[in-house]
Amino acid sequence: MGASGAGKTTLLNVLAGFTKSQDKVEGSITVNGLPVDSGKMRRISGFVHQEDVILHTMTVREALVFGAILKLPSTMPRPQKVQRALDIAALLNLQKSLDSMVGSSMLKGISGGEKRRLSLGIEMVTEPAILFLDEPSSGLDAFNAFKVVHILRSVAHRHGRTILCTIHQPSSEVFHMFDDLIILADGQVEGAGLGVIYLGEVEGMVDWFGGLGYRCPTYTNPADYLFMEVLNSQVRAEEVTQTSGDGTARVAPAGEASGRGTHGDAAEASPSGEDARITTLIKAWKTRDETAMQRSATSRELLETGISKEAENTAAAFWIQVPLLAQRAARNAWRNPLVAKGKLAQTIFLSVVVGLIFLRIGDDQRGVQDRQGSLFFLVVQGMFGSVMGVLTVFGAEKAVFQREYGNRMYGLPAYFISRWLVELPFHVVCPVLSAVICYWLIGYQNKAERFGWFALTMVLMDTCGAGLGIFVSCLFNDLSVALSVMPMFLLPLMVFSGFFVNSNTIPPYFSWIQYISPMHYGFIALAKNEFSGLQIKCKPDQGCAEGYNGDMVLRNMGFDDKGSVQQNAGILFAMMWGLLILAYVALFLAVRRLTK
Known part of the structure; x- marks a missing residue:
């Protein structure tokens, strides 16, 4: 998660191997402890882009079967591939639209929610080990967004798949369906790269920023709280930076530091004030104790286990x-x-x-x-x-x-x-x-x-x-x-x-x-x-x-x-x-x- 321009899509594209030839990327990406290049990553993963680009004259059935025949192993019989496509349609609740055209602005077709789920199904048909999604709820109403993320959660928990997605500002119900969270903010600190201000379990986000002086109001959507109280350039009070006794950087509202209430007169943060706040949030995260998610990601049990051949998708002949x-x-x-x-x-x-x-x-x-x-x-x-x-x-x-x-x-x-x-x-x-x-x-x-x-x-x-x-x-x-x-x-x-x-x-x-x-x-x-x-x-x-x-x-x-x-x-x-x-x-x- 993160504000617009924070680098969410860029990070996702880099991880998924969808960088352009003119892009300059430094660093390394490992899967199960072993480095992977962009070609390898794209063979073991699927990617659902933010824009649904599907040939508009195809039906839902044709699009799913087309993807299944081309992306599943050549050794798998064609009837089995077709059945896999139909199973995915059932999982995504697309049975009623199987014979409907995708459609376009000139040709009537399926709804936006159905098109989003169809894009998801075309990538899920191979059951990739890793599934990347760029804004899976983009353009959907609250209920359809909930259905899409609920399906993703089921795939992750019931089928043991790793799912990474960017999401802008989800509803409270959608937010709590995620397991782990990375929050990006604009800016870099001393050339350190991405501006990460939180990385860990979803449930720990509110407590972390609460400890920095950003209290989440009762009955408030944590995602709204993140954008309105932590990341937004329009703040309710002037901010100051404090340092706790153990040396950890802390951001607190001005009212807390000066004795005034936090609900005093609203003040608009200047660009320099916003940059200072983001810089302090990044520094605060850099000085925290290592989180459970990071310990899990670097566990000795996972190091150098590599990627099995079964996880790699091969194109059809x-x-x-x-x-x-x-x-x-x-x-x-x-x-x-x-x-x-x-x-x-x-x-x-x-x-x-x-x-x-x-x-x-x-x-x-x-x-x-x-x-x-x-x-x-x-x-x-x-x-x-x-x-x-x-x-x-x-x-x-x-x-x-x-x-x-x-x-x-x-x-x-x-x-x-x-x-x-x-x-x-x-x-x-x-x-x-x-x-x-x-x-x-x-x-x-x-x-x-x-x-x-x-x-x-x-x-x-x-x-x-x-x-x-x-x-x-x-x-x-x-x-x-x-x-x-x-x-x-x-x-x-x-x-x-x-x-x-x-x-x-x-x-x-x-x-x-x-x-x-x-x-x-x-x-x-x-x-x-x-x-x-x-x-x-x-x-x-x-x-x-x-x-x-x-x-x-x-x-x-x-x-x-x-x-x-x-x-x-x-x-x-x-x-x-x-x-x-x-x-x-x-x-x-x-x-x-x-x-x-």
Whole structure:
């Protein structure tokens, strides 16, 4: 316990092994007398964060079974894992909500209390030797907070588990359910580290601070007394520091020292007075006799006993992770209206609009400009639509991935491969559907081979956009930042695609951009596929010479020496793999930034 900013969550994260790579941590952590590093600690423990981050389209049953299959040993049969998940649901009183979705702000789901208990259940399913919880009662009413802590107490006492949690200001009933207590205060003394002002049994807290001059009023919640009378910067009387006869530092109200009553005029403590009080409380604790809790923690019976192999949780095998993650991703795509159904509806709508805008292009000189414009529009639409779609969906799910990956539920390769396997059908079906609608509405060359290369190029453009979207979303933790930065990546690629600026007239200092632009190769492939061998009917009023054809158009665009349709499609295929590799590396670096 402790006031906001006292270091409760920081201490919990350090103990649980959830420090960031840039954090500087000194000291040692031992379990049963032997040192453990962050990786070892995370294998023997579970961690329930303050914010409940669970994929919103999963049901309670699916979330618990998902955690059980991934986190329980591979040697345990699947039916036994499922039964373990159901047993945890019964323990947490979640039976009535098993088939309800978790939900979000856009999708109705379970209540806040049920979501908190579900987060607890996902970590409890492996029965970890140590369970860390950051503010388990955060956002809950008094009754739900009581239920959660009561469950934790039962797990600790009946199943012999060690449970550590931070808690801000619990009710009296919740406070008395805890066994031991550490109270942190702001500040340090002579670089000694955390500002501990009490460490021991819960029942001894009131007596300790009472002995320092902070008397707890009758019928008062001890937690309220701690914050209002001991830690709060607003005190009822001016404080002074005294020293008892045995040299122990003592903090007493000014009224006690001067003979005035403690219920005199209220005075606001100055910042310097508050700092002095906290410093004195820390010094007072440093000079106390060793408590029973500390003697127990350093008992010779526990020293160097180590950690049994049974206490370590092992992740599921790769071949179990991939299909399970793919199944969840597919279910999420189907249940989320903005993913599957939204993509199909958007593809059909935009394709029909484009087809109607460029309906039945003529084969005269005026039709040349329309063909160029329609092909470029389709390239841009395929790239932009795929990038923004993937960026939005993947960016929204990244928080879930980071939380689950940090809790060692699965590995990065399994997640990335399964996610791409689920995304790939959309990046094939949608562009092919768009090609079917647009190709004959616009009136391109009516040949099966031409349509095949057109559809394949659209698929490659879509997949390249997906790779770029994942890459950019991994570069930035904030989705809004990624969305605002994305145009900076896309606009140069679009400008130097060959439509706005002739490829042969690009200044040398910008010419390199066209070679990294998927839209450049996509536009060349579509243009060569359509204009190569095209017969253009020149009319006298259009100012074109007799014999003008599609090959001349390609020459004027600067595409005559840019390779064939097949070669440009091959480059797009290579760029797709290159972007996916970059996306994987960016995702790897993103998770490395979060944990050591």
